[in-house]
Amino acid sequence: xxAAAVSAITVYKGLQPNDEGLMLQAARRIAQGQVPYSDFWxxxxxxxxxxxGGLWSVLGPSLLxxxxxxxxxxxxxxxxxxxxxxxxxxxxxxxxxxxGATLAMAALPQPHPFPIALALALASxxxxxxxxxxxxxxxxxCAFWRLEFAGYLALGVVLALAVRPVPxxxxxxxxxxxxxxxxxxxxxxxxxxxxxxxxxxxxDLVVRYPIVDFGKYQSLPFPIDYDGPLNTxxxxxxxxxxxxxxxxxxxxxxxxxxxxxxxxxxxxRARRDDWAWLASAVFALGMTHYLIVRPDEFHTAPLAVxxxxxxxxxxxxxxxxxxxxxxxxxxxxxxxxxxxxxxxFHPGQVKPAEPLLERREGRPPRLTPxxxxxGARPRRVLAVLPALIxxxxxxxVIVQGFDAKxxxxxQDTAPLHLSMADGVQANPRSVPPLERAVHFVDQRVPPGxxxxxxxxxxxxxxxxxxxxxVLALRNNPxxxxxxxxxxxxxxxxxxxxxxxxxxxxxxxxxxYLSPVTTTPEPNRAGNSSGVTILDRYLSQAYRPAxxxxxxxxxxxxxxxxxxxxxxxxx
Numbered sequence: 001x002x003a004a005a006v007s008a009i010t011v012y013k014g015l016q017p018n019d020e021g022l023m024l025q026a027a028r029r030i031a032q033g034q035v036p037y038s039d040f041w042x043x044x045x046x047x048x049x050x051x052x053g054g055l056w057s058v059l060g061p062s063l064l065x066x067x068x069x070x071x072x073x074x075x076x077x078x079x080x081x082x083x084x085x086x087x088x089x090x091x092x093x094x095x096x097x098x099x100g101a102t103l104a105m106a107a108l109p110q111p112h113p114f115p116i117a118l119a120l121a122l123a124s125x126x127x128x129x130x131x132x133x134x135x136x137x138x139x140x141x142c143a144f145w146r147l148e149f150a151g152y153l154a155l156g157v158v159l160a161l162a163v164r165p166v167p168x169x170x171x172x173x174x175x176x177x178x179x180x181x182x183x184x185x186x187x188x189x190x191x192x193x194x195x196x197x198x199x200x201x202x203x204d205l206v207v208r209y210p211i212v213d214f215g216k217y218q219s220l221p222f223p224i225d226y227d228g229p230l231n232t233x234x235x236x237x238x239x240x241x242x243x244x245x246x247x248x249x250x251x252x253x254x255x256x257x258x259x260x261x262x263x264x265x266x267x268x269r270a271r272r273d274d275w276a277w278l279a280s281a282v283f284a285l286g287m288t289h290y291l292i293v294r295p296d297e298f299h300t301a302p303l304a305v306x307x308x309x310x311x312x313x314x315x316x317x318x319x320x321x322x323x324x325x326x327x328x329x330x331x332x333x334x335x336x337x338x339x340x341x342x343x344x345f346h347p348g349q350v351k352p353a354e355p356l357l358e359r360r361e362g363r364p365p366r367l368t369p370x371x372x373x374x375g376a377r378p379r380r381v382l383a384v385l386p387a388l389i390x391x392x393x394x395x396x397v398i399v400q401g402f403d404a405k406x407x408x409x410x411q412d413t414a415p416l417h418l419s420m421a422d423g424v425q426a427n428p429r430s431v432p433p434l435e436r437a438v439h440f441v442d443q444r445v446p447p448g449x450x451x452x453x454x455x456x457x458x459x460x461x462x463x464x465x466x467x468x469x470v471l472a473l474r475n476n477p478x479x480x481x482x483x484x485x486x487x488x489x490x491x492x493x494x495x496x497x498x499x500x501x502x503x504x505x506x507x508x509x510x511x512y513l514s515p516v517t518t519t520p521e522p523n524r525a526g527n528s529s530g531v532t533i534l535d536r537y538l539s540q541a542y543r544p545a546x547x548x549x550x551x552x553x554x555x556x557x558x559x560x561x562x563x564x565x566x567x568x569x570x
Contacts, residue, residue, distance in 0.1 A: 003074060003078035003079065003098070003105075004074065006074075006103065007109065009405075010409060013408060013424075013425050013426075014411075014425070014427075016110060017463075017465035017467045017512070018467075019110050019111070019298070020110060020111055021464070021467025021470060022481055022482045023111040024467065024470045026042055026049035026052075026481065027049045028061070028470060030053030031054075032475075036049060037202050037205050040476075044113060045113065045143065045145055045147050045206060047113055047116070047117075047144035048116065048145055052111065061419075062422045066111040073119055077105050077118055080123060080126065081122060081308060081309050082097060083126060084125060084280070085312040085313065087276070087313075088277070089312035089313055093311075093315050094312055096394055097308040100307075100394055100397040100401065101305040101308050101309075102401075104401050105305065106405060107297075107401050107408075108297055108301075113146055114302055117142050117150070118305065120139070121153045123135075124139045125280050128161070128279060129276050132175075134181075135157065135181075136177065136178040136179065137181050138185075139153050140185025140189065141186075143189075144186065147206060148210075148290065152285070152287070153286075154179065158175050158178065159279070160275055160279035160282075162175060163278065164275050165275065190202070213486055218485065218523060220295055220522065221522055222295050223250065223252055226246055226250070229242055248297065248404070251396075251400055252291055252292075252300060256288060257389065257393060258311060258390050258392075258394065259303065259307050261390040262311045263281055264383070265386040266310065268386070277313060280306065284307070287302040290302060311393060312394070314383070314390045314391075315387045412428060413425035414426065416435070417435055418438060433549025434471070437468075437510065440553055442472065444507065451469070451472065451474045451476075451510060452476060452510070453466065453511075454512070455511075455518070456514070456515070456518050457518055458531065458534035459530055459531050460518050461483045461485050461489055461525070462485060462519045462521055462526070464482065464483025464512070465483075468510055468551075469481065477500045477501060477504040478500040478501070480493065483517070485524065486524060486529075489529040490531060491533060495533060506556070508545075508554065511552040512550055512552075542555060543557050
């Protein structure tokens with residue numbers, strides 16, 4: 001309940017024209033009976049838009065539906081993270097992991113599919129030791145939301161089962177049950193979509209595009225050199241002008257350091273029977289790759305959750321335990337060595353604090369000098385430092401998440417007065433222009449007729465505004481809701497868009513002129529493609545009708561012949 005409250009307290013604040021828009025527009029298309037990959041361009045797995053599309057069909061259009069889902073899933077992730085942490089850590093460190101996961105998930109809510117995929121992955125990590133078949137089914141469902149999450153999860157689970165200290169046939173049997181059940185569950189979910197869209201289209205957009213093209217156009221450099229505002233004139237000036245920006249900027253770096261430290265601590269104290277943690281470690285490494293591809297604030301939460309869990313585990317055993325007896329007890333020379341060195345323990349004998357023994361061939365084991373003095377195991381001693389670093393990163397996640405939540409609470413917002421807003425609020429400066437633009441389109445375009453939302457430039461695109469289709473409840477005559485650089489900036493796609501606009505005689509084009517649509521990025525998306533086919537067509541076929549802030553409304557020019565006849569009559 002607390003995790004849900006933390007998420008819900010700010011989930012109604014803010015609109016995301018690109019990220020929120022592309023997911024809701026896909027859900028709207030699916031609710032109308034369209035199929036992703038064939039009827040419209042889509043490169044995510046189909047789980048999230050089908051879920052939201054089904055809710056759209058049952059409950060009607062609303063900006064609030066996905067926010068309720070997100071609150072519930074954030075709470076589920078926090079509870080699952082706590083439960084997973086309790087497998088190795090005590091209640092205090094597990095509670096700290098819960099706090100970090102709660103704040104990381106609630107920092108920047110969006111309707112993307114990763115929260116549900118992360119919840120399913122955590123559930124599978126909790127189940128695979130005793131119920132590999134159920135864990136495999138959960139992993140297959142995870143693939144329906146995020147294919148790479150399921151891939152990292154499956155790799156980790158199979159590796160963990162492969163090193164499990166049981167006979168070989170039992171390892172193979174458990175891994176096979178997990179893999180087969182996962183493949184069957186995933187295939188059952190994907191089969192209807194593949195049958196409707198075609199295997200080649202699904203493969204091209206769900207597998208090939210993310211691997212080959214996404215990184216070229218949307219990857220970002222890893223944040224190392226801070227180039228934001230830096231006020232070092234005073235301590236107060238630093239905390240007011242620079243601290244929060246630096247705290248956010250270095251989150252990816254802190255998470256990678258925390259993961260490395262936690263894994264090192266776990267490796268140093270690992271024993272033969274410590275095999276289950278390997279699955280979570282591999283999955284966390286996968287979340288690191290997910291972050292590194294595009295290390296911005298939208299991709300930090302999955303790794304942050306896993307670092308919180310692993311940091312709690314790292315501290316569970318990496319401790320110096322110096323035995324301090326309450327009273328001296330006489331130890332007889334005939335007392336056997338611990339851990340079976342000289343025989344089993346008997347009642348009344350004093351059991352040492354599991355010191356590490358120096359094995360000597362042909363002679364009884366002997367305590368090493370340092371361990372004899374401290375009572376600690378050397379590998380656990382070495383694990384203390386990385387464990388402390390992991391705990392520091394866990395604290396960093398909590399502090400940064402709390403700061404982000406506090407900033408969101410202080411953010412000035414105004415309610416959006418549109419039919420499907422349902423109490424959602426946005427920036428006060430952006431609300432009036434958006435409302436006027438939607439009302440203008442509603443008056444000029446009859447229901448059932450399409451509109452097209454274009455960006456500032458057609459040769460350089462880094463973001464779009466598919467949310468306008470959703471708010472205006474008007475269809476897109478083209479297949480392209482997502483302003484994907486390298487796709488909508490290419491000549492074949494722009495020719496296709498022009499053909500669709502001509503074929504449907506689209507009456508209104510909304511040109512979103514916000515600078516965010518052409519924000520410079522250090523990748524191919526930040527370079528002009530040189531293709532301006534769509535820009536030239538819009539200037540020839542449309543003319544300005546109105547402007548509301550960043551929204552320039554273009555209406556189709558009258559046919560040339562009709563214009564000449566009117567000129568002759570006058």
